[in-house]
Amino acid sequence: MAKRLKLALAIVAGLAVGAGSAAWSMKRGGLSGAGAGGWYGNSVTGSVDADPWTRARVALTGLLALNKSQAIYFTTNVDAAGARLREDCRYQVAGAALPAQWWSVTVYADDDYLPLNDDDALSFDATEVKPDAAGKWTALVAPKPAGEGAWASSRKAGEYSLTLRLYQPARSAQDDFAAIPLPTVTRLDCGGAA
Amino acid sequence: MNAGLKYALAFALAAGVGHVATILAAPRAIMDVALGKLSNDGAAINRFVFGNRVTQQSRNVVRPSPDLAYASCVYDLSRGPLLVTAAPSPDNGYVSLSVFDARTDNIAVFDTGQFPQGIRFVLAREGQAVPAGEPVVRANYDTGVILDRRLAPTAELFAAADKARRADSCAPL
Numbered sequence: 001m002a003k004r005l006k007l008a009l010a011i012v013a014g015l016a017v018g019a020g021s022a023a024w025s026m027k028r029g030g031l032s033g034a035g036a037g038g039w040y041g042n043s044v045t046g047s048v049d050a051d052p053w054t055r056a057r058v059a060l061t062g063l064l065a066l067n068k069s070q071a072i073y074f075t076t077n078v079d080a081a082g083a084r085l086r087e088d089c090r091y092q093v094a095g096a097a098l099p100a101q102w103w104s105v106t107v108y109a110d111d112d113y114l115p116l117n118d119d120d121a122l123s124f125d126a127t128e129v130k131p132d133a134a135g136k137w138t139a140l141v142a143p144k145p146a147g148e149g150a151w152a153s154s155r156k157a158g159e160y161s162l163t164l165r166l167y168q169p170a171r172s173a174q175d176d177f178a179a180i181p182l183p184t185v186t187r188l189d190c191g192g193a194a
Numbered sequence: 195m196n197a198g199l200k201y202a203l204a205f206a207l208a209a210g211v212g213h214v215a216t217i218l219a220a221p222r223a224i225m226d227v228a229l230g231k232l233s234n235d236g237a238a239i240n241r242f243v244f245g246n247r248v249t250q251q252s253r254n255v256v257r258p259s260p261d262l263a264y265a266s267c268v269y270d271l272s273r274g275p276l277l278v279t280a281a282p283s284p285d286n287g288y289v290s291l292s293v294f295d296a297r298t299d300n301i302a303v304f305d306t307g308q309f310p311q312g313i314r315f316v317l318a319r320e321g322q323a324v325p326a327g328e329p330v331v332r333a334n335y336d337t338g339v340i341l342d343r344r345l346a347p348t349a350e351l352f353a354a355a356d357k358a359r360r361a362d363s364c365a366p367l
Contacts, residue, residue, distance in 0.1 A: 065229055
């Protein structure tokens with residue numbers, strides 16, 4: 001009897017650990033795919049060709065994502081130095097012309113929803129940045145705006161992530177995610193040091 | 195086989211089964227919850243529901259874009275195919291209709307870049323009779339959701355997109 005009980009306990013514990021590791025994999029283990037500077041994106045997101053782990057991760061953290069023919073998604077939760085993005089820091093996001101009809105960068109809190117602030121600045125997009133003659137642009141992600149430039153608010157975001165959406169991407173971008181010139185996210189200062 | 199090894203093997207096997215079963219079951223379970231929310235607990239099936247402008251309070255689906263206007267039609271093909279249409283937005287603003295199945299896969303997507311006069315297609319299960327001459331999307335499951343996304347990064351653009359999308363239709367043939 002004791003042996004059967006021990007066996008049952010081993011099985012129940014195994015099932016629980018297996019389910020827990022799956023949950024971890026869906027929430028935290030999918031940080032792979034093409035990208036650079038902390039950004040990650042998966043070319044089979046939303047696709048019928050997605051493997052079960054990618055499908056489960058997308059279901060949990062990006063349900064109803066489009067396939068790459070219509071939109072390409074990149075997400076980062078770290079800055080260019082690899083440090084976690086934090087609400088109390090200010091970051092400069094700098095990029096070049098992106099191969100899409102339209103793009104945006106949005107702040108998401110760790111629960112994968114928009115941060116609970118009422119700043120009406122949850123993202124910035126291609127129409128808000130002011131590219132120079134070479135097509136280069138910058139924007140600020142911080143709890144407060146500074147000056148006239150594009151800004152997305154991180155107030156009440158805690159430790160957060162940024163998602164870059166490229167809508168109606170160029171064929172070359174669909175075929176080679178690694179060739180997309182992803183923006184860099186550089187920490188300016190933290191704790192109101194500005 | 196000694197008892198310790200037997201328990202360790204049982205634990206490892208069960209862990210593998212638990213992991214794979216959770217990974218395989220999660221998309222459908224998560225989609226079921228989302229379909230319930232988007233259809234007002236099943237009250238709105240085979241018709242579009244027009245979402246309000248996305249704000250920090252939007253909680254139906256993870257990672258909503260605050261720059262887009264969303265409308266959704268939770269579908270059930272068990273009684274037959276649907277005819278789905280979407281009107282263009284003013285000034286040829288971005289509009290797409292995307293079809294997701296119960297397993298969360300994006301099985302089809304159309305946009306007004308391809309169809310500037312508006313989007314129109316039939317959604318049907320394999321084997322269901324469909325009218326000739328219409329584009330047809332075949333689904334592997336009875337249920338899922340069609341999403342209308344429109345570019346609407348400001349309140350003014352949202353109002354214009356909202357007015358245009360009221361002509362959308364998602365109804366049995």
